Amino acid sequence: MRHFRLLVVGNGISAYGSYLNMVALNVFIYEVTDSALAAGIFMAVRLLTSVVSGFVSGRLVSAYDRKRLMVGADLTQCAAMIALLIAPDGGRAGLLYVLAVVTGFCSTLSGVALRSSIPEIVGGELRLRANSLLATGRSLAMIAGFASAGVVVAQLGYVAAISLDAATFAVSACVLLSLPIRTRAERAERAEQEEGEAGGAEGAQEKEAVRGASGEGGGGGVGALLLLRAAPVLALMIALRAADGLGSSSHNVALPVYSSDLDPSHPATFVSQFWATWAIGNIVMQQLCGRWAGRGGRQGPGERAFAVGACVMSAAFIVVFAGLPTYVAVVAALVAGMADGLTEIAYVTRLQAAPDEQRGRLFGLSASVENTGFGLGMLVSGALLDRFSPFQVVGLLHGSAIVLCCGMFVALVRQGRRPEPPPVAQTAAQTAARTVPQDPPHRTSNDPVERESESEAR
Numbered sequence: 001m002r003h004f005r006l007l008v009v010g011n012g013i014s015a016y017g018s019y020l021n022m023v024a025l026n027v028f029i030y031e032v033t034d035s036a037l038a039a040g041i042f043m044a045v046r047l048l049t050s051v052v053s054g055f056v057s058g059r060l061v062s063a064y065d066r067k068r069l070m071v072g073a074d075l076t077q078c079a080a081m082i083a084l085l086i087a088p089d090g091g092r093a094g095l096l097y098v099l100a101v102v103t104g105f106c107s108t109l110s111g112v113a114l115r116s117s118i119p120e121i122v123g124g125e126l127r128l129r130a131n132s133l134l135a136t137g138r139s140l141a142m143i144a145g146f147a148s149a150g151v152v153v154a155q156l157g158y159v160a161a162i163s164l165d166a167a168t169f170a171v172s173a174c175v176l177l178s179l180p181i182r183t184r185a186e187r188a189e190r191a192e193q194e195e196g197e198a199g200g201a202e203g204a205q206e207k208e209a210v211r212g213a214s215g216e217g218g219g220g221g222v223g224a225l226l227l228l229r230a231a232p233v234l235a236l237m238i239a240l241r242a243a244d245g246l247g248s249s250s251h252n253v254a255l256p257v258y259s260s261d262l263d264p265s266h267p268a269t270f271v272s273q274f275w276a277t278w279a280i281g282n283i284v285m286q287q288l289c290g291r292w293a294g295r296g297g298r299q300g301p302g303e304r305a306f307a308v309g310a311c312v313m314s315a316a317f318i319v320v321f322a323g324l325p326t327y328v329a330v331v332a333a334l335v336a337g338m339a340d341g342l343t344e345i346a347y348v349t350r351l352q353a354a355p356d357e358q359r360g361r362l363f364g365l366s367a368s369v370e371n372t373g374f375g376l377g378m379l380v381s382g383a384l385l386d387r388f389s390p391f392q393v394v395g396l397l398h399g400s401a402i403v404l405c406c407g408m409f410v411a412l413v414r415q416g417r418r419p420e421p422p423p424v425a426q427t428a429a430q431t432a433a434r435t436v437p438q439d440p441p442h443r444t445s446n447d448p449v450e451r452e453s454e455s456e457a458r
Contacts, residue, residue: 001122001126001129001130003121003179003180003181004118004121004122004130004133004181005133006175006178006179007121007175007176007179007181008133008134008137009137009175010171010172010174010175010176011114011134011137011138011172012137012138012140012141013141013168013171013172013175014074014110014168014169014171014172015137015138015141015142015145016141016144016145016168017145017164017165017166017167017168017169018103018107018141018145018165019141019142019144019145019146019149020145020148020149020152020161020164020165020168021081021103021161021162021165022145022146022149023145023146023149023150023153024149024152024153024158024161024162024165025042025096025099025162026039026042026043027153027158028096028158028161028162029042029093029096031158032092032093032096033093038093041097042096042097042100043100044375045097045100045101045104046100046101046103046104047104047371047374047375047378048104048375049100049101049104049105049108050104050105050107050108050367050368050371051368051371051372051375052368053104053105053108053109053367053368054108054112054364054365054366054367054368054369054371055364055365055368056105056109056364057108057109057112057113057360057363057364057367058112058360058361058362058363058364058365059360059361059364060109060113060360061109061112061113061116061117061360061363061364062357062358062360062361065183065184066113066114066116066117066183066184066360067117067176067181067183069109069110069113070109070110070113070114070176071173071176071177073106073107073109073110073113074106074110074169074170074172074173074176075169075170075173076102076106077102077103077106077107077166077169078166078167078169078170078173080098080099080102080103081099081162081163081165081166081169082166083095084096084099084162085159085162085163085166108367108371111363111367112360112363112364112367113183113360114134115348115351115352115363116183116352116356116359116360116363117181117183117184118130118131118134118352119352119356119359120182120183120184120356121181121182121183124352124353127349127352128289128290128345128349129290131289131345131348131349131352132286132287132289132290132345133290135282135286135341135344135345136283136286136287136290139279139282139283139286139341140283142279143276143279146275149161152164184356233303233411233412233415234350234351234354234362236408236411237303237306237347237350237351237408238362238365238366238369239369239404240306240307240310240401240404240405240408241347241366241369241370241373242369242370242372242373243373243400243401243404244310244313244314244343244370244373244401245369245370245371245372245373245374245377246373246374246376246377246380246397246400246401247314247317247377247394247397247398247400247401248374248377249373249374249375249376249377249378249380249381249397250377250380250381250393250394250396250397250398251317251320251321251394251398252378252381253377253378253381253382253385253393254321254381254385254390254393254394255270255271255274255390256271257385257390258270258321258390258391259271259274261390270326270329273326273330273333274320274329274330274333277330277333277334277337278333278334278336278337278340279337280334280337281333281334281335281336281337281338281339281340281341282337282338282340282341283337283341284337284338284341285337285338285339285340285341285342285345286341286344286345289301289341289342289345301342301345301346301349302346302350303346303350303408303412304409304412304413305342305346306342306343306346306347306350307405307406307408307409307412308405308409309339309340309342309343309346310339310343310401310405311401311402311405311406311409312335312339313335313336313339313340313343314398314399314401314402314405315398315402316332316333316335316336316339317332317336317394317398318391318394318395318398318399319332320332320333320336320394321390321391321394321395322391323391351363351366377397380397381393381397384396
């Protein structure tokens with residue numbers, strides 16, 4: 001875990017730069033173009049790129065070294081920031097949209113690669129604790145980035161803010177390069193080395209059968225969908241993340257409107273209270289999950305905890321906008337942050353239980369689905385807020401997520417009561433299909449028993 005803690009520091013520094021440029025670049029493009037439409041197009045281009053790049057990222061992290069991909073993503077973003085700084089004033093407006101594509105793609109690629117690599121970096125039995133550390137680092141980076149963005153831009157200017165952002169990506173790349181970590185399973189690395197040496201039609205057919213069963217034969221999205229057909233609970237969890245993105249966009253859009261209605265003279269007050277309290281709750285829950293994981297080698301809160309946590313989170317967000325006294329809204333924001341932290345840890349840890357050769361595609365699909373839900377929610381929420389109150393809009397979209405959560409919880413309970421079928425004879429195709437991740441969590445190549453058997457075989 002020592003190397004992983006250093007990785008968390010580097011990733012947190014990079015995340016700080018990302019949150020800093022969310023504020024700095026959005027204001028910068030408005031100043032350069034003097035157009036709110038241009039600022040909106042910039043955000044839309046970045047979000048659309050994130051949606052599309054999720055499928056591409058899933059294929060890339062399944063085929064190439066993930067450490068190199070993460071280093072390349074950081075260095076590419078660093079170079080893009082430097083290009084913006086040295087570009088002439090007349091060419092910066094067009095370059096900003098190129099920057100939106102670069103940052104949208106590289107941030108998605110880096111996130112998918114890192115999440116897919118955690119079980120290989122720390123071992124499957126420590127992935128819950130590692131996810132907790134990583135999420136805590138990113139939450140602290142978010143607080144620091146948003147809190148310092150206004151000060152950095154106001155006191156030092158845009159050049160300093162963008163330069164600082166470029167430096168954070170360079171530091172993250174250097175940290176990654178210095179760490180002796182393995183980001184792919186040994187089996188996958190050996191398979192790649194043996195693939196060129198293996199000959200004969202029979203060997204090729206066997207490889208193709210396993211590849212087709214694991215969803216590697218088709219495109220990124222098609223392969224991931226094939227995996228989900230064999231794991232309906234994973235499909236439900238990913239669908240619920242899309243609904244969560246839809247609900248999250250509603251409170252993000254409605255929060256400034258609601259805060260202005262509460263106190264027109266100081267509209268930023270409630271927004272600051274909300275996000276600060278939410279972040280505290282999120283960090284507290286992540287730390288609790290990390291400590292809980294340290295006792296007995298627990299592997300994660302599980303699917304039921306994910307469904308319950310998502311339901312509590314959406315309900316708490318609705319309460320925030322219900323027009324209740326401020327202290328009640330602040331407590332609800334704290335609960336929402338804690339529930340959000342729980343669902344994030346449960347979700348990521350569950351997807352990481354999939355075999356290494358399939359994990360990247362699942363995380364790539366998840367990134368695309370989440371960004372699609374969030375982007376669609378932004379459009380829907382903005383349109384609805386012209387006619388309805390913030391409470392009604394947030395209640396509608398988060399209420400939809402609650403309905404889906406309840407449905408998933410009922411399905412999980414019914415599945416838990418279903419008796420196991422008697423063993424049947426397996427064909428060769430069924431044996432190959434066992435590589436597809438099933439709903440109940442199973443042992444990965446990082447588990448102690450399997451590692452012992454592998455060492456004995458060697």
